[in-house]
Amino acid sequence: MADKLKFTIDGVEVQAEHGQTILDAADAAGIYIPRLCAHPDLKPIGSCRICTVVVNGRPQAACVQPAAEGMVVENDTPEMLEHRRNLIDMMFVEGNHFCMFCEKSGNCELQAMAYRFGITAPQYPSQFPDKDVDASHPDVMMDYNRCILCTRCVRASQELDGKNVFQSIGRGFGRKIGVNGRQALGDTDLNVDDRAADPTICPVGCIIKKRVGFEVPIGERKFDHEPIGSEIEKG
Amino acid sequence: MSAKKIIIEPVTRVEGHGKVTILLDEQQQVTQARLHIVEFRGFERFIQGRPYWEIPVLVQRLCGICPVSHHLAAAKAMDGIIGVDQLTPTAEKMRRLMHYGQMFQSHALHFFHLCSPDLLFGFDADVAIRNVVGVARKHPELAVQGVMMRKYGQEIIKATAGKKIHGTGAIPGGINKNLSIAERDELLKDIDQMIEWSRAALKIAKDYTFEHLEELKDFGSFESNHVSLVRKDGAMDLYHGDLRAITADGETIFDHLDYQDYFKYIAEEVRPWSYMKFPFIKSIGPEDGWYRVGPLSRINACDFIDTPEAEEARKEFMAVTDGKPNNLTMAYHWTRMIEELHSAEKIRDLLNDPDLQGTDLVVKGERREESVGLIEAPRGTLFHHYKVDENDQVTMANLIVSTTNNNTPMNLAVEGVARKYLSGTEITEGLLNHVEVAIRAYDPCLSCATHALGKMPLEIELRDAEGELLDRKAR
Ligand code: FES
Ligand code: NI
Numbered sequence: 001m002a003d004k005l006k007f008t009i010d011g012v013e014v015q016a017e018h019g020q021t022i023l024d025a026a027d028a029a030g031i032y033i034p035r036l037c038a039h040p041d042l043k044p045i046g047s048c049r050i051c052t053v054v055v056n057g058r059p060q061a062a063c064v065q066p067a068a069e070g071m072v073v074e075n076d077t078p079e080m081l082e083h084r085r086n087l088i089d090m091m092f093v094e095g096n097h098f099c100m101f102c103e104k105s106g107n108c109e110l111q112a113m114a115y116r117f118g119i120t121a122p123q124y125p126s127q128f129p130d131k132d133v134d135a136s137h138p139d140v141m142m143d144y145n146r147c148i149l150c151t152r153c154v155r156a157s158q159e160l161d162g163k164n165v166f167q168s169i170g171r172g173f174g175r176k177i178g179v180n181g182r183q184a185l186g187d188t189d190l191n192v193d194d195r196a197a198d199p200t201i202c203p204v205g206c207i208i209k210k211r212v213g214f215e216v217p218i219g220e221r222k223f224d225h226e227p228i229g230s231e232i233e234k235g
Numbered sequence: 236m237s238a239k240k241i242i243i244e245p246v247t248r249v250e251g252h253g254k255v256t257i258l259l260d261e262q263q264q265v266t267q268a269r270l271h272i273v274e275f276r277g278f279e280r281f282i283q284g285r286p287y288w289e290i291p292v293l294v295q296r297l298c299g300i301c302p303v304s305h306h307l308a309a310a311k312a313m314d315g316i317i318g319v320d321q322l323t324p325t326a327e328k329m330r331r332l333m334h335y336g337q338m339f340q341s342h343a344l345h346f347f348h349l350c351s352p353d354l355l356f357g358f359d360a361d362v363a364i365r366n367v368v369g370v371a372r373k374h375p376e377l378a379v380q381g382v383m384m385r386k387y388g389q390e391i392i393k394a395t396a397g398k399k400i401h402g403t404g405a406i407p408g409g410i411n412k413n414l415s416i417a418e419r420d421e422l423l424k425d426i427d428q429m430i431e432w433s434r435a436a437l438k439i440a441k442d443y444t445f446e447h448l449e450e451l452k453d454f455g456s457f458e459s460n461h462v463s464l465v466r467k468d469g470a471m472d473l474y475h476g477d478l479r480a481i482t483a484d485g486e487t488i489f490d491h492l493d494y495q496d497y498f499k500y501i502a503e504e505v506r507p508w509s510y511m512k513f514p515f516i517k518s519i520g521p522e523d524g525w526y527r528v529g530p531l532s533r534i535n536a537c538d539f540i541d542t543p544e545a546e547e548a549r550k551e552f553m554a555v556t557d558g559k560p561n562n563l564t565m566a567y568h569w570t571r572m573i574e575e576l577h578s579a580e581k582i583r584d585l586l587n588d589p590d591l592q593g594t595d596l597v598v599k600g601e602r603r604e605e606s607v608g609l610i611e612a613p614r615g616t617l618f619h620h621y622k623v624d625e626n627d628q629v630t631m632a633n634l635i636v637s638t639t640n641n642n643t644p645m646n647l648a649v650e651g652v653a654r655k656y657l658s659g660t661e662i663t664e665g666l667l668n669h670v671e672v673a674i675r676a677y678d679p680c681l682s683c684a685t686h687a688l689g690k691m692p693l694e695i696e697l698r699d700a701e702g703e704l705l706d707r708k709a710r
Binding site: 135214218 | 284285286288289291292293295296317396397398401402403404406407411412597626627628
């Protein structure tokens, strides 16, 4: 077996380990493929479809699709940009995302993605869904208005904390993140120091630590000065 | 012949939108004027369930015109919620700097853009000239100063809150940043110029008032009580103090009141025709207990100002009424510019204070269930009152915004002007102009005044002297 296999992303030759996903190989090569449900410490599940690329003419989720010798991958194309814009847009209108008073603003991956793609106002009508806030836990709060169902919390709790605090429940439009079935967060064994409660796991402002709101000033937040993906592109 | 209504809308050059109804009796005499506010936000309801630390940032959505005042009033209330009564010097001074910056830019905007056309061209001048473009043509230096002063205030807001609008600076228990040396030096560059321009603006407002004193005595003026926060030693303090109320003659109604108990002394009356409530001093009752707030009331209520030039200006102002409160509606402009100068002096003093480079930003205390935050916003006393449950969620919010405090006075000012300038049943240009000028003196912020009753369909009813419904509009 050859050491490395070779393929191209937007015409640029990229090397990959056997079994490596397109996304991971692209990261290693300093090419940013946008993603939301993928997280470096978690197993990929290919759910948000933001990372969709065209592989030999067919759309595939780069976070789960293994790289293969000679693949031709299209990533940064007008079609893919359009596709990603649409997805991001739908995430915005399906929730209640008020960046203006969200503690995650400036650190939020959804917001940063919108900025990167030049989305300033949604093109679809806002749904203004009726969503809850679960503040029953003493140290962690869940604001379902901002959940994008990426399931990073679900996987973090299982894979990193060895717990099962969060689950994906329901289907379709009614799908939501549940806690221990349908209980409240305060009834779970979630600890504020769990990885699942870490602000880098939830990409948006849904799961947040209580009482630390806005302590980091504007200008010192992760995406205040550089667009999302810059750290990968810098290599 | 039946009673008749005259409706004027919208009031131009007032922030937001308003509508005035003037009620006539059978003899076509004005019986009452009503300033309607046709905007609402359903805000108290929206806030419910939100975590308390979000509120100082969230409340800025209340109003695009005075977000910083809401930010700070809510932050003060949330200090109480986390059991903090005393901030670190750096935190308090950063917030004060933010507040004086907001005061400075808001007063400058009002004076140069909204009010100066009236003063420079006269109330009767053609509206085609009597506007900020007209000012820019005839007095280009003034228009430029107005823009630069506003910009300076906004730069202060940015340096303290992180952004010119919708910043995050004030957090429960303190502030999230200090002022860097670079930010300080940038702001220090222009402060002397700002003070000089404030002096000049004050002079315009003062000279105008002196020149037209006789005419203005009659212009939508009336005696009223005045309410303001005042520092413990009696000094004017726009950021913090105790509540003081005085009568039109300067008699004390209450003094040294801890505003945490404001609801024991001040109540709000709901009237069917307005979404805006009518606050009054409980001990006097709804009929006569209404009061004014804002620059005029603050200067009337305080014993002195703790910056030298503004104190000089205050003495000169009070001398006009022999030290008694001044009750002229149009005196708001003069007092607003005294505060403009005071704010500039305060900004200068704060910029030279090394505490602003301190690093001790936040304190924490024992959680409380209920707390009130008050501040003297540019337009007057602003009340924020919250209850927060054990899950950290807001369960109750009551806000009394500055413009609501001035509700009855604005109606009276309009009524007075209408009595004087209405002839027949036609709305003349003159009447329209004078009504606008009277309302504008109070610098109402209509956009943040009507959140109070929550979301309900807007409906306006018009009734004659007998209570007959004459017209109704709903939307
Ligand atoms: S990142 Fe690949 S599907 Fe979400
Ligand atoms: Ni306002």
